Ligand SMILES: Nc1ncnc2c1ncn2[C@@H]1O[C@H](COP(=O)(O)OP(=O)(O)OP(=O)(O)O)[C@@H](O)[C@H]1O
């Protein structure tokens with residue numbers, strides 16, 4: 001074999017690996033943890049991982065939309081908390097029927113997203129700044145409404161945190177449903193396809209007749225709606241809405257999206273990749289706990305994993321050119 | 322004379338395509354060696370191996386008779402090889418001067434010496450004869466000026482080997498003449514020049530030898546004096562009867578009416594009509610304001626006063642969406658910046674304009690989109706590994722076909738084409754002209770801007786000439802000759818000086 005073809009094969013091999021890099025990473029992680037800890041590969045523990053991953057994954061789906069358009073959303077964690085607080089506050093403190101309260105919570109999430117979108121499109125603020133501002137506003141409003149303390153959720157909503165028949169945790173079901181919705185939106189719908197075009201080349205998208213302002217509003221609104229769902233799922237597990245919930249989760253969400261193969265410069269990203277990214281983070285946290293690694297070291301390990309994932313992605317892109 | 326550069330048996334494979342499959346190529350000091358070949362034949366790939374951008378899978382490169390490995394751009398620079406790439410490598414946010422002197426800006430006490438930088442930049446600009454303020458950010462320039470800046474930048478390296486990948490694709494006759502003058506000087510000083518072009522008439526004017534590439538192989542080496550139809554036959558394997566197969570149809574009612582369009586300092590009082598079934602050419606020198614008028618009509622930019630009517634109805638200014646709904650389309654001049662989503666695949670890019678129409682209740686009919694993309698790619702003979710190939714990795718001419726293709730699929734009633742055949746080979750151009758014919762035969766209208774004057778004359782039913790942001794005159798197909806158009810394009814400019 002000449003060095004040429006050898007090099008070619010090596011390159012093909014590594015292309016295959018990096019294109020499905022996150023999935024392979026997840027498998028390797030699962031195998032390693034199974035070998036290292038007898039407690040890992042048990043039904044209870046895996047369900048636990050699933051529940052852990054659910055909130056991050058739903059927030060990460062929200063972030064996926066935004067990142068595909070070459071934007072960033074730092075407000076999803078705070079919006080999640082605010083939505084849950086609004087649900088609990090309207091239902092528990094003001095006696096609004098829970099279905100209506102849930103709708104109100106979703107509307108609040110979407111409204112926050114629309115506000116982000118309006119600041120970015122009409123206000124011409126960079127997404128980083130607009131959503132950072134929204135992070136402060138949403139977090140603050142949550143504290144104001146709840147006066148800083150947790151509000152119990154109505155029972156009906158708390159069942160979202162249950163497990164159906166001891167094998168099917170509802171958060172996992174919600175995560176899968178939201179994942180399927182994301183995949184369908186991104187692959188099959190006009191707004192989804194427009195997101196890729198806008199993230200890939202906004203000017204080309206505009207000159208091709210895509211109404212960039214409207215599509216960005218839709219993108220951020222969708223992210224806000226997903227954040228609200230994540231907030232409700234999180235609250236249901238705790239049976240109460242806490243104004244300080246999901247603190248810093250937006251960074252995990254962004255990390256999950258990037259580990260899943262999306263590019264922060266836009267135009268790339270997939271629902272499945274994001275799901276795998278969120279699962280990697282959850283499995284890693286769970287495994288490190290099982291192995292009794294200290295919480296301090298856990299942060300180090302997770303930081304390294306994020307860096308490795310992005311390095312792999314850069315490598316892939318350099319090859320493509 | 323001995324060769325400065327020898328290439329033997331070069332091979333390069335990309336995923337799904339053998340880009341180069343055994344290429345031999347020689348270059349002597351003091352010659353202009355033309356590389357000729359269809360879109361995707363491998364010309365750019367070949368020169369990228371000489372400039373250190375790509376590495377060959379097989380084959381040897383000899384510089385001054387010694388086998389050399391050119392691994393990086395620095396290696397190429399050390400060997401005295403400078404390259405003007407087909408796709409520009411300018412930093413849009415930086416000024417013209419900073420781009421020209423990137424990485425070697427003059428310094429004083431460690432700080433940038435701005436005065437000296439602008440002075441040096443001005444000298445380089447004067448050398449190629451382009452009038453542009455070195456303080457201007459590059460993204461505010463049209464592609465013709467960007468091209469001139471790339472040329473000035475490469476010239477400033479004082480190379481022994483100068484490689485030019487389609488430098489004339491967007492230049493008008495005047496700039497081309499200026500460029501040729503410089504190339505001749507360099508050649509006489511003993512610089513070896515590789516010159517890629519799809520404009521066959523340039524070959525005899527500037528070239529000494531021609532190497533023809535076909536499907537990644539070097540198939541012939543002939544003198545530059547070889548007749549054009551022979552060159553075409555070598556390149557595409559068949560002859561082309563008629564380069565401009567315009568079939569005139571009877572002009573109907575005006576579809577596009579432009580009334581007193583004005584944007585302060587850019588264009589003034591522009592009025593004209595384009596009728597159903599017509600191809601109207603818009604000619605002028607670089608900087609005459611043609612692209613700006615086209616963009617204003619399409620709503621890509623705003624304008625100060627005036628009116629645009631489509632089908633007799635006025636359309637709001639500065640709104641692309643409204644313009645498209647009224648039946649307007651625009652193929653922009655800058656494919657990389659405005660035409661393509663480079664990171665997306667062929668399918669996606671071809672379907673971009675029709676995305677909305679292919680949606681029902683928000684859901685996109687992707688199967689129909691695929692079928693349309695496959696048909697258009699076939700019609701335009703796009704060389705690709707499949708609809709899933711990333712557009713970034715297509716050859717320049719094939720990228721251009723995608724930009725046109727997505728608009729042909731849109732079936733706009735009035736299609737504005739800004740440099741539509743930039744970088745497209747002679748064979749594929751004829752295909753595009755045929756598609757323009759079928760547009761007008763179906764009662765649609767075309768407004769065509771092109772720096773390629775023979776193309777404007779060959780395809781237009783009427784020619785409008787702009788100079789310095791104003792209408793300089795209108796010529797019927799019969800009156801429109803190269804001299805008549807140039808007289809109008811240049812005439813007013815001289816007066817204004
Ligand atoms: N990075 C890449 N990845 C995959 N394929 C590539 C890449 N670069 C070039 N190709 C393919 O190699 C072939 C040759 O391309 P090249 O750019 O050399 O053509 P060219 O002769 O310069 O054509 P043009 O006249 O259109 O500029 C094309 O089929 C192209 O799609």
Ligand SMILES: [Mg+2]
Pocket residue numbers: 364365366407486716717718
């Ligand atoms: Mg090329």
